[in-house]
Amino acid sequence: MRPLPLWLRSGRVQTGLVIIFILAVCAIFAPYLAPNDPNEQNLLSILTPPVWVDGGDAMFPLGTDSLGRCVLSRLIFGARVALTVAFTASIGAMIIGAFFAHVAGYFGGWVDWVIGRIVEIWLSFPPVILSLILMVGLGTGLRNVVLAIVLVDWTRFCRVLRSEVIVLRRRDYVSAAQLVGFSHWRTITREILPGTLPLLITLMSLEMGVAIIVEAILSFVGMSVGSETAAWGQMIADARQNIYEAPFNLIAPIFAIFFAVFGFNILGDGLRRTLDTRLTQTERT
Amino acid sequence: MRMFATIAKLLVKRVLTAIPILLLVSALLFCILRILPVDPAAMSLPPNATVQEVEAMRTEMGLNLPLYQQYGIWLNKLFHGDIGRSIHFRQNVTSLIGSTLPATVELALIAMVVATVFGLAGGLFLFYVRGTRAEAVMDFISILLLSLPEFLWSLFLLLIFGVFFEVLPFTGRLSPGFERPVVTGFLLLDSLITGKLSTFFNALEHMILPCLALGIALSPSLMRVLRSSLLDAYQDDYIQQARLRGLSEKRILIRHGLKNAILPTLSLMGVQFGFLFGGTLLVEIIYSYPGMGNLMVDAIRNADLPIIQGAGLTYCIAVLVISIVVDSLYLILNPKLRVR
Numbered sequence: 001m002r003p004l005p006l007w008l009r010s011g012r013v014q015t016g017l018v019i020i021f022i023l024a025v026c027a028i029f030a031p032y033l034a035p036n037d038p039n040e041q042n043l044l045s046i047l048t049p050p051v052w053v054d055g056g057d058a059m060f061p062l063g064t065d066s067l068g069r070c071v072l073s074r075l076i077f078g079a080r081v082a083l084t085v086a087f088t089a090s091i092g093a094m095i096i097g098a099f100f101a102h103v104a105g106y107f108g109g110w111v112d113w114v115i116g117r118i119v120e121i122w123l124s125f126p127p128v129i130l131s132l133i134l135m136v137g138l139g140t141g142l143r144n145v146v147l148a149i150v151l152v153d154w155t156r157f158c159r160v161l162r163s164e165v166i167v168l169r170r171r172d173y174v175s176a177a178q179l180v181g182f183s184h185w186r187t188i189t190r191e192i193l194p195g196t197l198p199l200l201i202t203l204m205s206l207e208m209g210v211a212i213i214v215e216a217i218l219s220f221v222g223m224s225v226g227s228e229t230a231a232w233g234q235m236i237a238d239a240r241q242n243i244y245e246a247p248f249n250l251i252a253p254i255f256a257i258f259f260a261v262f263g264f265n266i267l268g269d270g271l272r273r274t275l276d277t278r279l280t281q282t283e284r285t
Numbered sequence: 286m287r288m289f290a291t292i293a294k295l296l297v298k299r300v301l302t303a304i305p306i307l308l309l310v311s312a313l314l315f316c317i318l319r320i321l322p323v324d325p326a327a328m329s330l331p332p333n334a335t336v337q338e339v340e341a342m343r344t345e346m347g348l349n350l351p352l353y354q355q356y357g358i359w360l361n362k363l364f365h366g367d368i369g370r371s372i373h374f375r376q377n378v379t380s381l382i383g384s385t386l387p388a389t390v391e392l393a394l395i396a397m398v399v400a401t402v403f404g405l406a407g408g409l410f411l412f413y414v415r416g417t418r419a420e421a422v423m424d425f426i427s428i429l430l431l432s433l434p435e436f437l438w439s440l441f442l443l444l445i446f447g448v449f450f451e452v453l454p455f456t457g458r459l460s461p462g463f464e465r466p467v468v469t470g471f472l473l474l475d476s477l478i479t480g481k482l483s484t485f486f487n488a489l490e491h492m493i494l495p496c497l498a499l500g501i502a503l504s505p506s507l508m509r510v511l512r513s514s515l516l517d518a519y520q521d522d523y524i525q526q527a528r529l530r531g532l533s534e535k536r537i538l539i540r541h542g543l544k545n546a547i548l549p550t551l552s553l554m555g556v557q558f559g560f561l562f563g564g565t566l567l568v569e570i571i572y573s574y575p576g577m578g579n580l581m582v583d584a585i586r587n588a589d590l591p592i593i594q595g596a597g598l599t600y601c602i603a604v605l606v607i608s609i610v611v612d613s614l615y616l617i618l619n620p621k622l623r624v625r
Contacts, residue, residue, distance in 0.1 A: 120306065125310065129581070133317060
């Protein structure tokens with residue numbers, strides 16, 4: 001058998017991938033895994049505790065919320081929103097951020113100046129506030145949540161990648177490519193992009209965690225998907241109202257968010273250690 | 286003396302660059318919120334108003350003018366301290382923000398102190414255990430902590446200390462029955478000025494959980510940067526030189542290592558404290574803390590445009606102020622940047 005590539009042998013990367021795999025299974029097979037319909041209200045059994053506590057009902061393994069909806073089912077279905085946002089928003093933010101970072105870093109001069117100022121304007125807004133304002137303008141819904149996160153977080157990629165591009169642009173092989181007469185586009189995609197790719201992948205993994213948190217925040221204040229779609233932030237908002245009667249309802253979605261974000265963070269950290277050769281030299285000593 | 290001159294120069298430069306940023310941000314805010322499908326004129330009239338009345342109101346509010354003219358009028362009023370009237374609360378936005386901003390600033394400032402203390406202590410500890418078996422464990426814990434945003438910390442601390450152990454209050458700024466002294470708007474300061482110590486301690490109790498949540502959530506990134514900058518600093522020759530001179534490890538750490546490693550940490554703090562100021566929004570909602578975050582979310586739920594614009598702009602100014610202050614600190618602590 002061929003040995004695994006270096007990055008897959010890292011315990012952190014493996015842990016992260018296992019967590020993401022579990023979440024993905026929950027999201028894809030949600031209708032088969034969930035014991036109940038996540039939106040079905042059982043007004044006769046509201047706020048029942050989890051099954052291992054006195055008064056728990058085996059029908060609702062993790063209890064019910066204030067409308068008698070099954071917490072476990074909503075948790076499983078919530079993974080769909082979380083993962084959809086995590087993947088699409090981070091890919092979108094990556095594409096925009098990486099594009100501007102490469103253009104700014106490669107061409108330098110006034111292009112770099114203009115892009116730098118735009119990023120500066122973006123950074124003068126706390127991300128939470130900016131995404132909330134964007135959601136007011138765009139209106140609620142899954143697609144707009146993704147759009148808002150992309151529009152807020154592309155700067156994360158742009159800032160970090162730009163300085164990486166500037167370092168790579170000065171390498172001899174880039175000058176060689178330019179001398180051979182490669183077009184700018186070809187130089188960027190064939191010579192520079194392979195060099196920034198490790199950092200880009202790492203950033204993307206971290207961004208997925210950020211996107212999950214932002215979605216949870218938006219749905220917590222009721223500015224994300226509609227109430228008919230189960231989302232972890234909404235579950236928290238609901239449980240916050242009944243914190244004394246059903247504290248467990250709050251713990252379950254908190255843990256789900258933490259679990260997902262931790263998975264992406266540990267994956268990102270593992271990738272950073274194994275893929276980024278320059279960082280690992282100082283980290284390891 | 287020279288230092289003051291360079292700092293003054295930096296301040297002037299930063300304030301001058303802040304002005305176009307603020308202008309652009311205000312234009313952005315204005316445009317984003319004007320494309321909304323809500324009609325401020327119809328909203329500020331009773332529901333049984335006729336079409337003619339709404340139309341008259343639209344003309345009176347200037348909503349029929351071209352967008353750039355509307356923005357000009359809005360900007361002109363802004364310079365005169367008038368951001369408009371809240372549609373929902375029927376109050377001036379300036380006074381609404383004026384009454385909630387001190388609460389948020391108070392929260393953010395104390396949280397910054399908490400974050401700095403935890404961040405520095407944690408970073409030093411991470412550095413101290415380098416190369417030992419504890420390092421892997423601590424490193425793992427720091428990633429674990431990094432995965433808990435202030436939003437989850439708030440809920441978590443609220444559950445533990447507010448609900449399970451019932452040792453700390455978790456709603457509002459004061460318990461019922463306490464009179465709120467109003468001098469500056471900063472509750473802790475006001476209660477000290479007026480000499481009401483019981484109010485001061487009650488307010489302080491209410492601040493513990495929200496400030497801890499914000500501070501703890503921010504500290505892991507500070508810890509990790511401080512550790513890696515300390516590791517970098519210890520690569521340099523001057524540390525070896527200091528060792529050869531027979532200085533104690535503690536002295537090397539404080540006088541040589543930390544002095545150099547604190548700079549990258551500080552420049553990260555500028556960005557992070559800006560985020561922290563935005564993070565107060567969630568914490569305020571969770572702890573029903575009457576600050577700008579609650580005002581903002583109320584306004585969003587009611588589509589109250591003047592407040593959203595005013596509060597958004599205030600958040601922006603706060604972030605710029607924070608970054609200017611941190612940059613000046615950076616300049617004070619970094620002699621390399623001082624004289625050109």
